[in-house]
Amino acid sequence: xxxxxxxxxxxxxxxxxxxxxxxxxxxxxxxxxxxxxxxxxxxxxxxxxxxxxxxxxxxxxxxxxxxxxxxxxxxxxxxxxxxxxxxxxxxxxxxxxxxxxxxxxxxxxxxxxxxxxxxxxxxxxxxxxxxxxxxxxxxxxxxxxxxxxxxxxxxxxxxxxxxxxxxxxxxxxxxxxxxxxxxxxxxxxxxxxxxxxxxxxxxxxxxxxxxxxxxxxxxxxxxxxxxxxxxxxxxxxxxxxxxxxxxxxxxxxxxxxxxxxxxxxxxxxxxxxxxxxxxxxxxxxxxxxxxxxxxxxxxxxxxxxxxxxxxxxxxxxxxxxxxxxxxxxxxxxxxxxxxxxxxxxxxxxxxxxxxxxxxxxxxxxxxxxxxxxxxxxxxxxxxxxxxxxxxxxxxxxxxxxxxxxxxxxxxxxxxxxxxxxxxxxxxxxxxxxxxxxxxxxxxxxxxxxxxxxxxxxxxxxxxxxxxxxxxxxxxxxxxxxxxxxxxxxxxxxxxxxxxxxxx
Ligand code: BG6
Numbered sequence: 001x002x003x004x005x006x007x008x009x010x011x012x013x014x015x016x017x018x019x020x021x022x023x024x025x026x027x028x029x030x031x032x033x034x035x036x037x038x039x040x041x042x043x044x045x046x047x048x049x050x051x052x053x054x055x056x057x058x059x060x061x062x063x064x065x066x067x068x069x070x071x072x073x074x075x076x077x078x079x080x081x082x083x084x085x086x087x088x089x090x091x092x093x094x095x096x097x098x099x100x101x102x103x104x105x106x107x108x109x110x111x112x113x114x115x116x117x118x119x120x121x122x123x124x125x126x127x128x129x130x131x132x133x134x135x136x137x138x139x140x141x142x143x144x145x146x147x148x149x150x151x152x153x154x155x156x157x158x159x160x161x162x163x164x165x166x167x168x169x170x171x172x173x174x175x176x177x178x179x180x181x182x183x184x185x186x187x188x189x190x191x192x193x194x195x196x197x198x199x200x201x202x203x204x205x206x207x208x209x210x211x212x213x214x215x216x217x218x219x220x221x222x223x224x225x226x227x228x229x230x231x232x233x234x235x236x237x238x239x240x241x242x243x244x245x246x247x248x249x250x251x252x253x254x255x256x257x258x259x260x261x262x263x264x265x266x267x268x269x270x271x272x273x274x275x276x277x278x279x280x281x282x283x284x285x286x287x288x289x290x291x292x293x294x295x296x297x298x299x300x301x302x303x304x305x306x307x308x309x310x311x312x313x314x315x316x317x318x319x320x321x322x323x324x325x326x327x328x329x330x331x332x333x334x335x336x337x338x339x340x341x342x343x344x345x346x347x348x349x350x351x352x353x354x355x356x357x358x359x360x361x362x363x364x365x366x367x368x369x370x371x372x373x374x375x376x377x378x379x380x381x382x383x384x385x386x387x388x389x390x391x392x393x394x395x396x397x398x399x400x401x402x403x404x405x406x407x408x409x410x411x412x413x414x415x416x417x418x419x420x421x422x423x424x425x426x427x428x429x430x431x432x433x434x435x436x437x438x439x440x441x442x443x444x445x446x447x448x449x450x451x452x453x454x455x456x457x458x459x460x461x462x463x464x465x466x467x468x469x470x471x472x473x474x475x476x477x478x479x480x481x482x483x484x485x486x487x488x489x490x491x492x493x494x495x496x497x498x499x500x501x502x503x
Contacts, residue, residue, distance in 0.1 A: 004429035006039035007110035007140075008102055010094075012085055012125055013117035014044025014055070018147065020062045023116060026421035028063050031074045033416065035426055039107045044080045045094060055080035085121055088128045095132045109140035112428055116147055123163040130167035137172070145174045145428055148239055149230070150437070153453055154446040161439045170439060174428045179240040179348075180435040181420030181427075184383045184409065188247045188350070189261075191377065191385065198375075199252070201354070204333045209480075211336045211351040211487060212244050214379075215343040219290065219301070219468065220317070224308030232287070232319040233449055233456075236339040242269070242445045243437065244379075245335060248350055249325055258433040262441060269444035271327040275451045278458075285452050286464065286476045288318035290342040293467035300342070300468045314463050316456075317341040320476040323448075334481060342468040347490045348379035362398040371402055374488070382494045383409035404495045 009027070011019055030036050044055050056075040063071040081097045083090040102109055113129060115122055126144060129135050135142050146164070151157025164173055179185055192198055201207070214236060220227040227235065246265035253260040275281045292302035303309060303317050318340030325335065354373035371390030378384050386406040393399040409417075418426075427435055455461050464473035477486050488497050 002430045003035070004037050004426070005110055005140075006037045006107045007112060007429060008041040008043060008098055008107055009112045009114060009425075009429075010043045010045055010098065011114045011116055012045050012121070013115070014046040014080065015048055015050075015058065016046075016116055018116045019044070020059070022419075022421045023114065023425070024059050024062045026419055026425055028071070028074055029416075029419065029422050030426055031077070032067070032070050033418075035422075036429075039105060040077050041101050041105055041107050042078045043098060043101065044078070045083055045085065047082065047084060049082045050080045052079045085117060085128075086124050088131050091128045091132045091134070095134055098134075110142075111140065112143045112145060114145045114147075119147075119149055119152075122146055123160055126164055126167045135167050135172070141172075141431065142168075143172050143174060143428055143431075144168050145176060145425075147176050148178075149234060150175055150239075150442050151446060152230075152234060154443070154450045157443055157446045161443065165439070171433070173439070174424075174433055174436040175439070175442060176424060177239050177243050177437045178420040178424065179243055179379075180437070181422075181424040182379060183417055183423070184377070184379045185244065185247065186435070187409075188244075188377060189256075192248075193252050202352075203329045204331055206354055207333055208353045208355045208482075209334045209336060210245075210248060211353065212241055212248070212338075212349070213351075213487065213490065214241055214244075214339040214348040215345060215471075215490075216339075216341050217343060217346045217469075219342045220303065220306050220309070222307065224306040226308075227317075228309045228313055228315050231315040232317060232339050232341070233452060237319055237321070237337065238445050238449045239437070239442075241337045241339060242448070243441075244350065245325075245337065246441070248352075249330060249335075251329070256434070258436075259438075261434050262438045266438070266441050266444060267327075268325060269441050269448070271325045271330075272444070272448045273324040273326045274448060275323075278455050278461075281452055281455045282462070284322045284479065286318075286320045286473060286479060287316035287456065287462075288340065288464045288466045288473035288476065289313070289315070290317050290340075290468040291465040293469055295469040302465075302468065303342075314456075316463060318343075318466060318472040318476070320472065320479055321452075322479045322481075336479060336487070338472065338476060338487065340466075340472050343471055344469055345490070345492050346381065347492070349488075349490055350377040350379070351375070351488050352377075362400050371400055376488070376490075376494070378490075378494045382492065384494050386494050406495045408494065 011023060013019060056078050059078060079101055081094055083094050115125055151160050246268045249268045250264035253264045290303045293300055304311055304313055320338035322334050322336050352375040374388040376386040384407050386404055388402055388404055390400040391403045393401050424435060464475050466473045471489055480486055490497050
């Protein structure tokens with residue numbers, strides 16, 4: 001296991017929500033797992049005036065209360081510098097503070113700058129960092145972590161990419177997609193490429209369709225203001241879901257190395273068949289918005305009644321897409337992806353539907369529904385793998401019934417499962433960008449969603465309502481090709497499915 005060299009992590013947006021909820025707890029976990037270098041500085045930078053002590057006090061709230069001794073030690077590594085992040089004049093102050101902290105704490109000049117600010121500052125901060133030479137790597141490394149969203153459309157992503165690469169080289173830029181940091185997402189690579197049994201059947205000859213669902217039971221909560229300008233396509237599909245498609249569909253990389261893997265993902269993205277007419281989009285892309293309903297006897301608000309949301313909003317809280325990957329492996333194999341808020345349960349999973357057996361030996365001459373072999377890769381929760389196949393029902397004759405074979409990740413060991421942010425932060429400290437999105441793949445993903453974004457701007461583009469707590473608009477079901485075929489409706493537990501189950 002690599003341990004990072006001594007370093008300073010500067011978090012811009014130090015009192016923001018992401019810093020408190022995700023970053024500080026993740027860095028603390030790394031600290032108690034002894035994965036951080038002994039000499040380590042965390043410098044928070046924001047507009048608000050705090051002393052180091054006040055900032056530490058504020059961060060304590062987000063650390064486990066019962067581990068008082070550890071948290072006290074951890075807090076010694078935390079410092080704070082108030083700066084106007086959008087003002088170039090303040091950057092010499094930041095630089096001076098960083099250098100003096102590094103000197104007194106005997107930390108080498110290895111810097112990571114984490115942009116956890118509103119996206120409008122993403123192009124500004126790197127420019128100001130470069131104005132004081134904090135982007136150069138003469139005395140140590142200088143890396144930049146950029147949070148999502150990376151642009152809001154193709155043009156803005158291209159321009160952000162151009163700006164960033166004026167000041168930092170591509171190998172210094174780490175674009176976060178926290179889905180890639182999830183253990184079970186990485187396990188997809190292991191499942192596919194450490195086992196020889198799957199690869200021969202992982203293609204159009206044996207797979208009928210691939211389905212990826214990322215459902216959330218929560219609504220937009222307090223993020224209505226942000227979400228109403230975004231929607232499911234930008235918030236989840238352009239990044240998280242397409243990255244999952246990349247890992248499911250890619251060719252075996254030649255090695256486990258950042259560019260080897262990301263080159264393969266790029267090839268998949270480049271092979272996406274783009275929608276070329278409005279009719280194609282209408283027939284293959286469904287968007288929906290949750291409406292008020294009752295869940296477990298309680299009245300639940302519709303999206304348009306949420307705080308910060310326009311009363312006539314046409315922002316989608318659900319999106320489902322059927323599309324193809326134009327390459328040798330996947331020619332004519334439909335990929336279905338869907339995501340939504342206020343669905344019945346929180347679940348992310350990949351379902352590989354295999355083709356039926358070619359000869360219906362056990363149907364007794366009657367047209368019976370075939371056993372549909374499925375491999376389900378559960379990303380969250382109840383992480384694991386489930387295989388569905390046909391077995392003989394005990395008794396006379398040959399009546400078949402579908403059965404499950406399941407493996408649950410938590411049965412592997414009681415080892416600490418790192419959160420996505422722990423894994424990603426540590427990787428950046430080590431200099432491993434494998435689980436970060438590369439600029440060219442992000443741009444390709446925007447190219448794919450562009451025609452959909454443009455069509456949805458039109459008044460006549462339909463948006464369907466669905467009652468909160470259901471599996472999205474009825475129209476999404478009809479996307480799936482084939483008689484009586486539909487999505488898998490997963491439950492909280494990996495091995496259960498169906499429209500009705502424990503939530
Ligand atoms: C974020 C989106 O990127 O991912 C949120 O902005 C979404 O809207 C979240 O809720 C889902 O992440 P996870 O890890 O809870 O599946």
